[in-house]
Amino acid sequence: MKQKKVRVLIAKPGLDGHDRGAKVVARYLQENGYEVIYTGLHQSPEQIVNAALQEAVDAIGISVLSGSHNYVFPEVMRLLKERGMEDVVVFGGGTIPEDDIPPLLATGVKA
Secondary structure (H helix, E strand, C coil), X not given: CCCCCXXXXXXXXXXXXXXXXXXHHHHHHHHCCCEEXXXXXXXXXXXXXXXXXXXXXXXXXXXXXXXXXXXXHHHHHHHHHHCCCCCCEEEEEECCCHHHHHHHHHCCCCC
Protein backbone atom coordinates (compact mmCIF):
# COMPACT_ATOMS: atom_id res chain seq x y z
CA MET A 1 0.00 0.00 0.00
CA LYS A 2 1.37 3.41 -0.97
CA GLN A 3 1.91 5.74 1.98
CA LYS A 4 0.21 9.15 1.86
CA LYS A 5 2.61 12.06 1.37
CA VAL A 6 2.68 14.66 4.12
CA ARG A 7 1.23 17.91 2.76
CA VAL A 8 2.97 21.13 3.83
CA LEU A 9 1.85 24.68 3.12
CA ILE A 10 4.69 27.22 2.94
CA ALA A 11 3.56 30.82 3.45
CA LYS A 12 5.03 34.33 3.36
CA PRO A 13 2.85 36.70 5.39
CA GLY A 14 2.77 40.46 5.38
CA LEU A 15 4.60 42.92 3.19
CA ASP A 16 7.96 41.16 3.27
CA GLY A 17 9.05 40.34 -0.27
CA HIS A 18 12.07 38.19 0.58
CA ASP A 19 10.99 34.65 -0.23
CA ARG A 20 14.24 32.90 -1.13
CA GLY A 21 14.42 31.09 2.23
CA ALA A 22 10.81 29.93 1.97
CA LYS A 23 11.46 28.60 -1.52
CA VAL A 24 14.62 26.79 -0.37
CA VAL A 25 12.65 25.10 2.43
CA ALA A 26 9.85 24.21 0.00
CA ARG A 27 12.32 22.67 -2.45
CA TYR A 28 14.09 20.72 0.31
CA LEU A 29 10.78 19.30 1.52
CA GLN A 30 9.74 18.35 -2.03
CA GLU A 31 13.05 16.61 -2.65
CA ASN A 32 12.52 14.61 0.54
CA GLY A 33 9.09 13.26 -0.29
CA TYR A 34 6.72 15.94 1.00
CA GLU A 35 3.94 17.45 -1.05
CA VAL A 36 4.39 21.23 -0.87
CA ILE A 37 1.94 24.04 -1.56
CA TYR A 38 3.55 27.50 -1.76
CA THR A 39 1.12 30.38 -1.20
CA GLY A 40 3.32 33.12 -2.58
CA LEU A 41 3.96 36.53 -1.06
CA HIS A 42 1.86 38.91 1.04
CA GLN A 43 -0.49 36.42 2.71
CA SER A 44 -2.60 37.36 5.73
CA PRO A 45 -3.08 34.88 8.58
CA GLU A 46 -6.66 34.41 7.34
CA GLN A 47 -5.44 33.59 3.82
CA ILE A 48 -2.85 31.17 5.19
CA VAL A 49 -5.40 29.27 7.28
CA ASN A 50 -7.97 29.28 4.46
CA ALA A 51 -5.38 27.80 2.10
CA ALA A 52 -4.43 25.20 4.72
CA LEU A 53 -8.08 24.21 5.06
CA GLN A 54 -8.68 24.11 1.31
CA GLU A 55 -5.52 22.08 0.66
CA ALA A 56 -6.04 19.75 3.67
CA VAL A 57 -2.44 20.16 4.80
CA ASP A 58 -0.70 18.41 7.65
CA ALA A 59 1.66 21.29 8.41
CA ILE A 60 2.18 25.00 7.80
CA GLY A 61 5.61 26.58 7.48
CA ILE A 62 5.72 30.36 7.86
CA SER A 63 8.68 32.54 6.90
CA VAL A 64 8.74 35.94 8.64
CA LEU A 65 11.52 38.45 8.05
CA SER A 66 9.51 41.62 8.69
CA GLY A 67 9.21 41.51 12.48
CA SER A 68 5.52 40.60 12.40
CA HIS A 69 6.05 37.16 13.99
CA ASN A 70 4.45 38.20 17.32
CA TYR A 71 1.21 38.88 15.44
CA VAL A 72 1.29 36.34 12.61
CA PHE A 73 1.99 33.13 14.53
CA PRO A 74 -0.53 33.67 17.37
CA GLU A 75 -3.18 34.74 14.86
CA VAL A 76 -2.60 31.66 12.67
CA MET A 77 -2.80 29.46 15.77
CA ARG A 78 -6.03 31.18 16.89
CA LEU A 79 -7.64 30.76 13.47
CA LEU A 80 -6.61 27.10 13.26
CA LYS A 81 -8.18 26.45 16.65
CA GLU A 82 -11.31 28.36 15.65
CA ARG A 83 -11.68 26.09 12.61
CA GLY A 84 -10.99 22.87 14.51
CA MET A 85 -7.60 22.38 12.87
CA GLU A 86 -5.45 22.02 16.00
CA ASP A 87 -3.81 18.91 14.53
CA VAL A 88 -2.03 20.99 11.85
CA VAL A 89 1.64 21.40 12.84
CA VAL A 90 2.91 24.99 12.55
CA PHE A 91 6.61 25.77 12.23
CA GLY A 92 8.47 28.83 11.11
CA GLY A 93 11.62 30.72 10.60
CA GLY A 94 13.05 34.06 9.73
CA THR A 95 14.24 36.98 11.78
CA ILE A 96 12.89 36.05 15.20
CA PRO A 97 14.75 37.27 18.30
CA GLU A 98 15.60 34.57 20.88
CA ASP A 99 13.44 36.29 23.53
CA ASP A 100 10.37 36.02 21.27
CA ILE A 101 10.65 32.25 20.77
CA PRO A 102 9.22 31.00 24.12
CA PRO A 103 5.96 32.99 23.77
CA LEU A 104 5.52 31.65 20.22
CA LEU A 105 6.10 28.08 21.38
CA ALA A 106 3.52 28.68 24.12
CA THR A 107 0.89 29.39 21.44
CA GLY A 108 1.49 25.93 19.95
CA VAL A 109 4.06 26.72 17.27
CA LYS A 110 6.34 23.66 17.12
CA ALA A 111 9.63 25.14 15.89
